[in-house]
Amino acid sequence: xxxxxxxxxxxxxxxxxxxxxxxxxxxxxxxxxxxxxxxxxxxxxxxxxxxxxxxxxxxxxxxxxxxxxxxxxxxxxxxxxxxxxxxxxxxxxxxxxxxxxxxxxxxxxxxxxxxxxxxxxxxxxxxxxxxxxxxxxxxxxxxxxxxxxxxxxxxxxxxxxxxxxxxxxxxxxxxxxxxxxxxxxxxxxxxxxxxxxxxxxxxxxxxxxxxxxxxxxxxxxxxxxxxxxxxxxxxxxxxxxxxxxxxxxxxxxxxxxxxxxxxxxxxx
Amino acid sequence: xxxxxxxxxxxxxxxxxxxxxxxxxxxxxxxxxxxxxxxxxxxxxxxxxxxxxxxxxxxxxxxxxxxxxxxxxxxxxxxxxxxxxxxxxxxxxxxxxxxxxxxxxxxxxxxxxxxxxxxxxxxxxxxxxxxxxxxxxxxxxxxxxxxxxxxxxxxxxxxxxxxxxxxxxxxxxxxxxxxxxxxxxxxxxxxxxxxxxxxxxxxxxxxxxxxxxxxxxxxxxxxxxxxxxxxxxxxxxxxxxxxxxxxxxxxxxxxxxxxxxxxxxxxxxxxxxxxxxxxx
Numbered sequence: 266x267x268x269x270x271x272x273x274x275x276x277x278x279x280x281x282x283x284x285x286x287x288x289x290x291x292x293x294x295x296x297x298x299x300x301x302x303x304x305x306x307x308x309x310x311x312x313x314x315x316x317x318x319x320x321x322x323x324x325x326x327x328x329x330x331x332x333x334x335x336x337x338x339x340x341x342x343x344x345x346x347x348x349x350x351x352x353x354x355x356x357x358x359x360x361x362x363x364x365x366x367x368x369x370x371x372x373x374x375x376x377x378x379x380x381x382x383x384x385x386x387x388x389x390x391x392x393x394x395x396x397x398x399x400x401x402x403x404x405x406x407x408x409x410x411x412x413x414x415x416x417x418x419x420x421x422x423x424x425x426x427x428x429x430x431x432x433x434x435x436x437x438x439x440x441x442x443x444x445x446x447x448x449x450x451x452x453x454x455x456x457x458x459x460x461x462x463x464x465x466x467x468x469x470x471x472x473x474x475x476x477x478x479x480x481x482x483x484x485x486x487x488x489x490x491x492x493x494x495x496x497x498x499x500x501x502x503x504x505x506x507x508x509x510x511x512x513x514x515x516x517x518x519x520x521x522x523x524x525x526x527x528x529x530x531x532x533x
Numbered sequence: 534x535x536x537x538x539x540x541x542x543x544x545x546x547x548x549x550x551x552x553x554x555x556x557x558x559x560x561x562x563x564x565x566x567x568x569x570x571x572x573x574x575x576x577x578x579x580x581x582x583x584x585x586x587x588x589x590x591x592x593x594x595x596x597x598x599x600x601x602x603x604x605x606x607x608x609x610x611x612x613x614x615x616x617x618x619x620x621x622x623x624x625x626x627x628x629x630x631x632x633x634x635x636x637x638x639x640x641x642x643x644x645x646x647x648x649x650x651x652x653x654x655x656x657x658x659x660x661x662x663x664x665x666x667x668x669x670x671x672x673x674x675x676x677x678x679x680x681x682x683x684x685x686x687x688x689x690x691x692x693x694x695x696x697x698x699x700x701x702x703x704x705x706x707x708x709x710x711x712x713x714x715x716x717x718x719x720x721x722x723x724x725x726x727x728x729x730x731x732x733x734x735x736x737x738x739x740x741x742x743x744x745x746x747x748x749x750x751x752x753x754x755x756x757x758x759x760x761x762x763x764x765x766x767x768x769x770x771x772x773x774x775x776x777x778x779x780x781x782x783x784x785x786x787x788x789x790x791x792x793x794x795x796x797x798x799x800x801x802x803x804x805x806x807x808x809x810x811x812x813x
Contacts, residue, residue, distance in 0.1 A: 274620035281617045282690065283641045288650030291660070292642060294648075303653055336780045344551050351549025362548070366556050367764075372747035374739070375765050377786045380773065381563035383572055384783065403559040406552065466645060466752065472772070488756065491648065494640060500646055507641040511634050 269473070276530070289504065297499035313440035323483070327499065329394065330463060330479040335402035338409075339459035340477045345409030347527050352410070367411070367487060370404045378404060379471030382422040392474025394476070400472040401462045408461060409454035550652075569784035572613055583784025592785065599764040602679070603748035605687040610743050611689070611695035611736065618699045638694050648685050648756050655681050655757070677759030685753040688748060694739040701735025702728060725810060795807060 290448060296314070300307025317323060352363045372376055382403065386396045420443070428438045466481035471480060574580045586592060626632040639647070653661045655676050660674035675681045705728060713723045751766035765785065772782030 270623060274623045277616055277620045278624065278626070281613065281691075282635060284613075285635070285691070287654065288688070289639055289642050289649045291650040291653060293645055296581075303649075304656075305659075319603065344555055346551025347548040348555075349549075351546045351552070355549075364554075366560060369560055372745065374745050374786075374789060374793065376749050376751065376769055377567070377790050378563075380769070380782065380786050381567040383557065384779070385559075385563035385566045387631055388566070399559060403555070405762075406555065409553075430764070434671070460640070464640065467750075480643060481645060484643060488645070490598035492646070496646070504638075504642050508638060511638065513711065515631065515634055 288491075292456055292497050292503070293501050294395045296494065296501045298494065301491070301494060313494040314502075317495040317502075322478075322494070323480075323493070323495055323499060324444075324453045326478045326480050326483045329479075331402055332458065333394075333398060333479060334462040336339060336463050337398055337405050340402050340453050341405035341409045342451060342455050345454065346413055346447065348406070349410045349413045350415055364410075364414075367407045371407050371411075375465075375467035376471075379468040382468070383471045386472060392472060394477050396472045396474065396476060400468050401465065404468060405458035405462060406463070408457040409451070412454035412457060413447055413450040414448045420446045470519050475517045555642075567783050567786060570780050571787040574655065574780055574782075584788055586781055586784055592765070595763045595765045595768050598679070598762065599748045599766070600756075602682060602686060602764060603744050604652050604784040605683055606690060606747040607694075607740055607744045609687045609690055611682070611698075613691060614694040614698050614739070615732075617695060618702050621699070622702060633696075633699070636692050636699065640692055644689060644757075645752060647742060648689065648753055651681075651685055652676075652756055653787040655684065667711050677757070677761065679758070679762055682754050682762060682764075685757040686747040686750060687755060690743040693742040697739040698732060698737040699735070701732040703768070725811070749789060 268275060274439075295303065297309050297311070298306055298311070299310040344468070352360055352367075355363065379400070381402045383392070386392060390396055390399075412430070425438055425442045428442055433441070464481075465479075466485065469479050470482055470485065473479075479485070480496075480499070484492065487496070547558065564702070572579060572647065574582065607804070621632050652659075656662075657674055657678070665672055675684070681711050705792075707808050709727055709731075710723055713727050731778050749764070749766045751764060751770045754762055754764045754767055769782045769789075772778040772785065
């Protein structure tokens with residue numbers, strides 16, 4: 266009975282894994298396809314990987330995507346972390362009010378957020394990299410706040426108060442007590458924001474104007490004419506790079522989990 | 534907690550100044566602007582036509598279709614995710630970050646490309662039919678149908694359902710399950726009385742993360758629906774890009790937003806539990 270359950274579970278997990286990875290496999294295969302057509306196999310080639318690095322348009326879009334993701338998540342952390350600290354110190358009523366506002370960009374449909382921002386932007390700035398950056402910061406801040414807030418709630422405030430009583434300045438106490446406590450939340454918020462920004466299409470599409478392209482909007486533009494094979498090559502490279510990064514990060518965090526208890530106070 | 538911090542914390546509230554300013558300028562004001570557009574015509578005078586356009590036959594058809602897609606997508610995502618998480622738990626894959634990794638990694642391949650890959654898999658002479666005919670089955674014709682769109686959105690949003698359910702179920706204290714078993718509960722009773730009730734928060738947040746986006750997406754239906762099947766997102770998008778009819782598009786957006794607001798109280802209940810993400 267238990268054996269049967271093992272087998273069934275294994276088959277089911279395998280089935281979902283195939284479902285999740287089948288299209289990815291298709292794309293990886295296409296990146297090695299010598300034919301420009303999506304439906305015929307023209308033999309194995311590495312040439313798209315070579316031409317990728319001389320394709321200025323795609324490299325430009327890649328650079329824009331990465332700079333946008335890094336910039337918007339960094340700024341989201343700089344605004345969001347103090348924001349979370351401040352909101353946490355408010356009365357229950359104000360706290361709920363501002364956390365409700367924080368949820369708006371997350372609950373609203375992307376298409377509505379994108380259109381609302383675009384309609385607003387056209388009144389005072391030209392649509393371009395700047396407007397996309399502002400839009401990405403806007404939808405990234407909630408991810409930072411929502412991952413830092415549980416950390417702040419768990420924080421032992423007496424330790425902060427104690428360092429202040431013992432004569433530490435507020436800035437010193439912040440860096441020595443509050444920041445280390447919040448760090449795991451800040452890191453996960455940053456990476457959430459980074460991922461969301463890299464992955465966004467809809468909001469970028471509406472706020473970007475004519476000149477700028479991220480990878481997503483560039484791919485969308487190519488759908489009718491046919492996707493450039495270099496795009497498959499680039500996606501495969503990104504996919505492999507992220508796999509390696511995730512494996513390394515997961516290994517490190519698994520090890521850390523077993524070494525330190527998650528108590529916080531002894532880390533000071 | 535808020536109260537116990539006393540006076541020193543009340544001084545800390547100014548830290549949120551920049552963020553509150555940001556909300557005002559980039560969350561509240563854009564919403565006011567879109568409302569203004571939705572309530573005016575091209576000449577700038579007040580009208581309710583853009584909002585009431587929701588009730589035109591074409592738009593009603595798109596909204597009804599969007600609702601069916603969103604409902605079906607949420608349903609199938611739960612149907613696929615729940616057994617997946619239970620199977621992972623059964624196989625002891627639960628606490629390992631490797632299993633999270635399996636769920637998250639596909640999200641790093643650009644989603645438009647992944648949907649295009651589905652187009653190739655599902656097309657009439659695509660990979661699925663190649664597989665079916667080589668196994669001796671009849672080929673299926675699902676390219677450019679609502680079934681293809683459904684497969685696309687379920688695929689796209691499955692990780693957003695898997696993750697919260699996964700987190701809710703893996704957090705269940707193993708002792709509770711052991712205790713229920715010791716007291717004579719059968720496997721099914723343990724599921725019904727312990728696992729299912731404790732996974733409700735995960736189911737709810739998964740539903741929030743899947744329902745609204747699948748209802749309003751326009752890329753999936755664009756690619757897999759062959760341009761003939763329109764979700765409300767497609768109509769709004771065309772108002773802004775092809776039709777250049779911003780007021781109408783805003784009216785439909787506002788109507789969509791109202792619909793989402795109405796469904797919000799149902800999600801607000803578990804909102805303040807705020808779990809830290811375990812993705813990283």
